[in-house]
Amino acid sequence: MKIEILGTGCAKCKALEINAKEAVAKSAKFAQVIKVEDINEILKYDVLSMPALVVNGTVLSSGKVLSVDEIVNLLKNA
């Protein structure tokens, strides 16, 4: 499973990255969390508000810092 956090580097983006890492640890799934800061890469997903959470190439959330539990729930279904 591949989890990407899209964000240009603001406080909200960092908060989402931390929550995502915690969620992965909690859900005991094998997943890597990658922070994507390159604008070219971010734009491939057509996301307009940061930060965004991408799991296996699908945008699951944008413009919002999800809580750890919310991410755990999203990962269950992914």
Place this chain on the structure above:
Amino acid sequence: MWYDISRKFVYEWLNLSGNLGDIVHFFIYDSIKILALIVVIVWVISFLQTFINAQKVREYIKSKHPFYGYLYAAIFGVITPFCSCSAIPLFIGFLQARIPLGVTFTYLISAPMNNEVAIALLISLFGVKITLAYTLFGIVISMLGGYFISKLKLEKEVLFEIKPIENKAQNGQKLSIKERILIAKDEMIDVISKIYLYVLFAIAIGALIHSYIPTGFIQRYTDNVFGVFVGVFSGIFMYSNAIAIVPFIEALVAKGLPIGTALSFMMAVVTLSLPEFLMLKKIISFKLLTIFILIVSFGIITLGISFNYIF
């Protein structure tokens, strides 16, 4: 009612008097009033915002006649939240959808300038008339600014290859009302926890101003065109939140700071922010960035001077 309770608390129970009593009373009264206002306002606005997303906004603006493009870009700028880290993806995302550069800039000017929470606070502190004039003026400035940029034919100043959109984001999930209420609650807690210290600090300074500076004192020094320029210039270097600025300028206005100078200072603090410029500098030329800053400054100064004249 709340005014009387807080008076009783400070003057009778705490047995304070004189200047100290005034400061404490002003601080307690204003803190609770303003924090309560912010809680309600942010919650309501966050709830409404769950119905809007940037993709939908873009589709809407894209399909319009040029004039309506500017108008809608300006209005959406008022109602959508804006975080400076979204400036670049949003900017390029709009251009990718073949929305003209001018319309894109209209949104970029309008979004930080017309902060929806600040507008709601202004209504409760300064009244509907001034708030309405302020918002209308903000919309007109952003529309004219965008139009002006489109006339200058600056498309080549965007230092980034604009490719057409490849894969569409999937944001189609439907939310129930209960989910929207919960999202709004989380957003409210998030906003309050981030800004409450700044708001309390602004109110504390406001309380000192309220008690120590005689009415009319500030007016003597600021009731001129020069004051607006100083306000706008000092706003560039203050990176703060519009919500925290409102209680501070409320106290200054009560002591005679002309309303136009106060509002132009607030607009400058929010719109002319160094972090956002540094972000934009990554994708647009220095020339375009300078033009953008000049247009926004000109608009804000015009607002300050004309509001001082009208109100």
